[in-house]
């Protein structure tokens with residue numbers, strides 16, 4: 001009893017102490033916000049999250065499938081019950097590619113028929129489900145080929161260079177590559193192979209990367225077993241995401257569509273994924289030179305480059321055409337500022353059951369919306385509108401979010417405060433938070449108010465993870481001589497590969513991405529399911545539940561703030577760091593960035609001035625509604641000003657000049673400038689530097705204007 005009372009008192013003191021300092025809130029609003037947040041945080045329950053997770057992982061639910069569409073209706077109905085408003089299912093008719101049949105047979109030097117199937121595990125009844133698909137890759141073309149096999153390591157351009165040096169041609173052949181660790185998007189492997197004239201790309205999961213060389217495999221551990229197949233799409237969505245036939249406009253029923261042959265994001269190559277079980281017979285029969293040491297994998301064989309001896313016969317029949325995808329949209333209308341939106345989203349479609357990807361995120365979202373609904377039932381509405389979406393076809397080409405974003409681009413450019421994405425909520429206990437640099441401090445501050453299952457604050461747990469991973473060299477970038485401060489904790493280097501892409505790169509919205517991860521070797525396979533989550537990923541559903549809380553508190557702070565908690569001084573110092581990293585160790589004699597650097601200095605000063613103005617206004621306790629609106633609207637405009645309507649060279653859809661992605665999905669800062677500098681294309685680099693300089697100037701002027709006391 002005493003203990004309990006002590007705990008309650010401590011909690012009370014803690015929350016009051018906390019209430020004094022929430023960025024963007026006056027003291028009075030912070031007290032109220034703290035009350036709202038503690039009510040909100042008390043709702044999510046691991047049992048409920050687990051119950052939802054079971055519903056979403058019950059059956060395979062790939063994009064466009066009947067089951068995935070039923071789940072859209074289920075979400076719609078649940079959201080209505082939970083109290084969400086304006087709940088609607090939006091339909092997009094998009095180009096799709098589903099497998100009709102796939103087969104692979106080695107015909108020389110011996111015969112082997114690949115199973116292309118994942119064998120069931122006795123411990124995990126879901127793996128016996130007859131609806132589990134065989135091996136396939138989304139957006140592969142159809143065809144039939146008989147050709148010799150070459151091993152090309154990870155299938156990156158430098159791997160083909162090495163093959164060339166060894167006199168091995170890949171033209172018209174089958175190239176066998178492995179999925180790589182660290183992650184490199186399979187679509188880049190496909191494009192590279194296509195450019196090399198390869199007939200078929202086979203991508204297999206080597207045990208060195210996500211299998212027994214890493215640790216115990218499913219059902220005894222989190223790593224991928226012998227038969228696991230990493231499905232996925234090979235869409236060239238790094239060129240333009242979404243429906244390949246409607247680049248830049250929404251695929252509403254009846255929309256104009258370009259021919260698929262002209263679509264730059266549609267691959268023109270056959271591709272198939274393999275388990276290591278099916279890749280091994282090919283690998284162990286390859287002739288040719290022994291592959292270099294760093295090409296050797298985790299199988300107990302010597303890897304050769306191949307080229308002649310192993311021949312396969314392969315047939316892929318795809319079903320292509322337009323198919324409806326469904327985005328579920330709901331909202332809680334803001335009490336004071338209904339036309340300012342905080343947008344939240346998670347994709348629903350999964351390659352199979354989607355235990356981690358995405359159903360951990362979907363379960364987390366359902367618990368988030370239930371908790372927001374509870375607040376609303378208690379009469380507590382956010383000041384700004386929360387828009388919540390369940391995306392479809394993320395796995396195919398970031399499709400649902402892209403089409404929705406393209407449809408509502410002009411609304412979003414006027415109204416949106418930020419987008420918060422959760423794809424995989426948890427594959428383990430390690431928190432990773434991403435944010436555009438202006439929201440990085442706010443995200444770090446938010447994690448201080450949440451408790452990690454380890455007993456620490458989420459902030460401390462996060463910091464420990466970042467420190468450990470940097471020491472292990474797993475996290476590069478964002479290194480800072482002054483160590484890890486709250487302003488540098490969030491990863492401000494944002495690439496592609498999930499649904500934030502349209503919002504950041506096309507619309508110019510600040511984005512945040514939240515995820516817990518851990519050892520996870522069953523990605524996109526049939527083994528990524530309910531059993532896996534309950535034994536390895538998050539057995540007590542504590543992290544997925546914490547995700548509901550974190551996602552909600554972050555959204556509520558953005559929705560309720562008196563003055564939006566953007567830190568543009570932090571943005572400026574990040575941009576300086578991006579420039580430093582780009583120019584470090586490079587001969588930059590052909591490009592003078594002095595003016596850009598001077599503009600960054602000005603931006604930083606203006607950001608500091610604005611921070612001071614905002615602090616003074618918040619400290620005064622009374623903020624004139626009209627002045628607040630002007631300030632907030634102005635701050636919302638900053639991200640929009642980072643867009644160049646022409647896009648980055650060669651990729652007009654990607655309009656953000658600070659953030660982009662490489663073809664591998666890896667983050668790429670100052671994309672237009674960086675790609676030109678890397679190619680030593682100095683005229684383009686100069687032009688891109690001028691675009692950057694002008695955008696910084698525009699934002700500096702905006703911030704200076706906003707910083708003036710009125």
Ligand SMILES: [Zn+2]
Pocket residue numbers: 347357358394423424
């Ligand atoms: Zn996902």
